[in-house]
Amino acid sequence: MFGKVASDLLGLSDVGAVIKPENYDKVDADDYVMHEDNEKIFFLIKSKTDEYCFTNQALIHLDGTSATSKKRTLHRYSYSNHSISSVLLETAGTVDLDVELNFKIGALAFKIDIHKKHIEEVKDLYKALIKISEITYENNLTLQFAKQSLELASTTVGKINKLEGNLVEQFGALNQTAFSWLVNTQRQYRVKDFGFVFEKYINQ
Template sequence: MFGKVAADILGLSDVGSVIKPDNYDKVDADDYVMHEDNEKIYFLIKSKSDEYCFTNNALIHLDGTSATSKKRMLHRYSYVNNKISEVKLETAGTVDLDVEIKFKIGSQPFSIDVHKKHLEEVKDLYKALIKISEISRENETSLQYAKQSLEVASSTLGRVTSSDNNLVVQFKMLNQAAFQWLEDSKKQYSIKDFGYIFEKYINN
């Protein structure tokens, strides 16, 4: 019953609508946002059957047959473990009623139809996803460089001769240094929270 009322209030059809922040509490996806961990909704698209909720940490996709159905499949794709790529925006033609934003998150492709009256908002989402994709790609390259740098340093140190008495101590120190290097590099180049990107590009 609530699903039908919410659908009527939000004016939903099979083509998605961009939901305003004032109405986030009327959608099911809000129940699965980790507000306790300061997760926040930045963009939300809803149709009769699906909800696409973009937070600072993840894409939450509620997949259902209709807004009135009690059976929903919840998918959560964290940005840190599922890189965004292949972001595209297809604008509407003269007779088209919808625009389409396409992207991959991890290995999962998405193609979301949105009513063309929301084109300006979808452009903002497109910019944010493009930027997140670029940052993730650059950070992945930087992390690989950090790992290669560590391998070169380890190989060089491995050729240094030492007395048997110092081998255990040096191995322990090298192992601790290598672990810390990788830990620091991962923290630097594996971004979990992209709220600052959404705040820069989303203007709803």
Template sequence: MFKKAAADMLGLSDIGSVIRREDYDKVDADDYVMHEDNERIYFLIKSKADEYCFTNLALIHLDGTSAISKKRVLARYPYAHYPIREVYMETAGTVDLDVEIKFKIGEQPFSIDVHKKYIREIKDLYKSLLKIAEISYENNLKLQQAQQSLELASSVLGQTNKLDANLVEQFNGIRQSAFEWMTESHEQYKQKDFGAIFERYINQ
């Protein structure tokens, strides 16, 4: 009940507001942050209907059908599984009340309207998401290159050892090496935690 009353306390409307760090405990999204796993909120936008909670590990979206409905749909998008891309920002015109930040996470598009008084904070979020998108894109290329390198090495090794009598032992050795190589590459290039990026660009 306290958190439902918090929307009025925070002066929320259909246009999003950037919630200050000291008020994170007044929003519903905080209940779904995995504090036990060192997950931390770095940026939070809230309107009467929706919450967009950016943590070091994921985007948590509480989707309200309307400002007066009590129902919420909770969606969680870990950055490691849903790369951020196509990040855009629309600044406010002379008569506009809001700025807009747009991006895709995985295949899910987001377009978030925020009151223009938070333009500085939204610029910080924009830079953070842009950097995360860049890192995710480059890591994906490196992971693909690792996969291609492994396939090439396996093909060459297979051709040079066709006459070896101990084929089963060779096959098991190659399979184990391939598994270890891809596991190591996946851990290296599938970044899960972007806390350092948020800390670099966001000043709250």
């Protein structure tokens, strides 16, 4: 009992290690990366029970039930569908042997303990997650403004434009224009591949 309490206090209960790129193919998470779609691992943390694999497209989390069980639950959170937010890094205290990385992806909160010897690598990941969070937040605002702008334009045209001729054809043309505009705006401001961010901040 005392041993467990002591290990918890010192951050030894399930402290993660940062895996080097040359060893990515030796961890389980690599099997679930969509290499066929140009998905690439940029950062990987492995503890006794879990693996946290940050790719250019998603966070892949292999959730282990215990250190002695081989049973794992696979979770995949794409950055385009699950925004990253609330990124925090807690550095180690005098007696601590771990640093703590906290963030939300969608509505789910993560708290990852990593051995403090990896602090420099974790700082790089922290910067990358902060940047992704900022880009996603700004893009979401822009998408909201774009949709509001389209609604305003549609309402204004409806008030001032007197349709003549074939109403069905004109409605179809207007609808197609609005649809194409929304699709193109969505493609522009909904980023699916954040490889450019990881390449800038991750130094391994």
